[in-house]
Structures are given as structure tokens and as C-alpha cells.
Amino acid sequence: MEIDLSAKVWDDRYKNNDIGWDLGEVSTPLKTYFDQLENKELKILIPGGGNSYEAIYLFQLGFKNVYVVDLSKTALTNIKNRIPSFPENQLINGDFFDLNDTFDLVIEQTFFCALNPNLRTKYVEKMHEILVSKGKLVGLMFNVPLNDHRPPFGGNKQEYINYFEPFFEIKKMETCYNSFGNRKGKELFVKMIKK
Numbered sequence: 692m693e694i695d696l697s698a699k700v701w702d703d704r705y706k707n708n709d710i711g712w713d714l715g716e717v718s719t720p721l722k723t724y725f726d727q728l729e730n731k732e733l734k735i736l737i738p739g740g741g742n743s744y745e746a747i748y749l750f751q752l753g754f755k756n757v758y759v760v761d762l763s764k765t766a767l768t769n770i771k772n773r774i775p776s777f778p779e780n781q782l783i784n785g786d787f788f789d790l791n792d793t794f795d796l797v798i799e800q801t802f803f804c805a806l807n808p809n810l811r812t813k814y815v816e817k818m819h820e821i822l823v824s825k826g827k828l829v830g831l832m833f834n835v836p837l838n839d840h841r842p843p844f845g846g847n848k849q850e851y852i853n854y855f856e857p858f859f860e861i862k863k864m865e866t867c868y869n870s871f872g873n874r875k876g877k878e879l880f881v882k883m884i885k886k
């Protein structure tokens with residue numbers, strides 16, 4: 692599938708404020724999940740985090756080892772401008788697939804669906820690579836078809852099980868009960884542990 696999802700395309704969307712996915716605040720299901728996390732030392736990654744209100748929320752809760760990787764420099768600058776004390780080295784302007792580090796917890800939200808679907812196996816393998824032993828992948832995944840030729844690309848629970856099961860123990864993959872706004876009924880809350 693020929694789709695231009697280059698860094699420039701994504702960065703231009705932030706520059707032009709063409710960011711329909713952006714909730715403008717931490718999403719309810721992730722906030723609820725974060726609020727019950729006790730270990731503030733966790734090293735957490737939010738890939739394709741964009742303006743990442745989630746990273747900001749975590750940082751302000753006292754989680755200091757929070758990292759965002761995103762192709763868009765503009766999005767990362769927005770985070771730094773909102774929270775000047777957010778460490779620069781934890782805002783990684785680059786490609787998720789080039790990461791060379793490990794994390795205890797990775798948070799998924801509208802990143803998987805933003806990637807060309809032909810990268811899904813690679814996504815699962817990369818997640819497995821960057822998580823520590825028994826590390827967790829937690830977040831939200833659309834459970835509706837969505838678009839064929841541009842993001843967001845949808846999917847369904849059975850498809851995700853097929854991708855993840857070889858690499859992860861699927862602890863939870865259920866319709867999210869507290870989705871933000873019009874995402875209600877359209878997304879799964881997932882919690883998977885690296886095998």
C-alpha cells in the first residue's frame with residue numbers, strides 16, 4: 692500500500708493543527724490506569740505520543756522516567772513548552788522502530804492505528820524487543836474497521852490476538868468501559884505481558 696506517512700507529513704499535521712485524534716487532555720481510560728500505578732520508578736514509553744497529555748499527566752503525578760518517541764518535532768516541542776521541566780532527553784524525535792532502549796511499560800494510544808498496517812508484525816516484534824522481561828504493553832486499540840488508505844486504520848480483537856499471542860500473554864483485551872467521548876464502544880482496553 693502506497694501511503695506517505697513520513698515524518699514531514701506528521702509534523703505538518705501538527706503545524707497545521709490538523710490533528711483530529713488529539714483529545715486535548717489525558718484520555719479517561721489511561722488516566723484511570725495511571726492513577727492506580729504505585730511504582731513511580733517505572734520507566735514508561737509512549738510511542739507516537741504526539742502532544743502526549745498522558746506523558747504530561749504521568750510526569751506531574753511524579754513518574755519521572757517517562758519517555759515519548761515521535762516523528763514530529765513540533766509535537767515534542769509542544770510538550771516541552773507546556774512543561775519546561777520535562778527532560779529534553781526523554782522527548783525523542785525519531786522513529787519508534789529505531790529505538791535502542793528498554794522500558795518497563797509501554798502505553799499504546801492511536802499509534803498502532805496510525806501505522807501502515809503492513810507494519811503490524813514489525814510493531815509487535817519491536818514492542819517485544821524494547822520491553823524488559825515481563826514488561827507490559829497497556830492501552831487502547833480500535834475494534835472497528837475505520838479506513839483502508841489513510842490513518843486511522845482499524846482492526847478487530849481476533850486479528851490482534853493473532854498478532855500478539857506469539858509474543859505476549861494477553862491479560863486483558865476487552866471493550867473499554869470508560870472511553871473518551873465518541874470512542875465509546877469502538878475501542879479495546881488491552882494489557883499484555885511480554886512472554
Ligand SMILES: C[S@@+](CC[C@H](N)C(=O)[O-])C[C@H]1O[C@@H](n2cnc3c(N)ncnc32)[C@H](O)[C@@H]1O
Binds near residue numbers: 701712713761788
Ligand atoms: C494519530 S497520532 C496519535 C498521537 C497521540 N498518541 C494521541 O493520542 O494524541 C499518531 C502519532 O504517531 C506519530 N508517529 C507515526 N509514525 C511514527 C513512528 N514510526 N515513530 C514514531 N512516531 C510515529 C505521529 O507523528 C503522530 O504523533
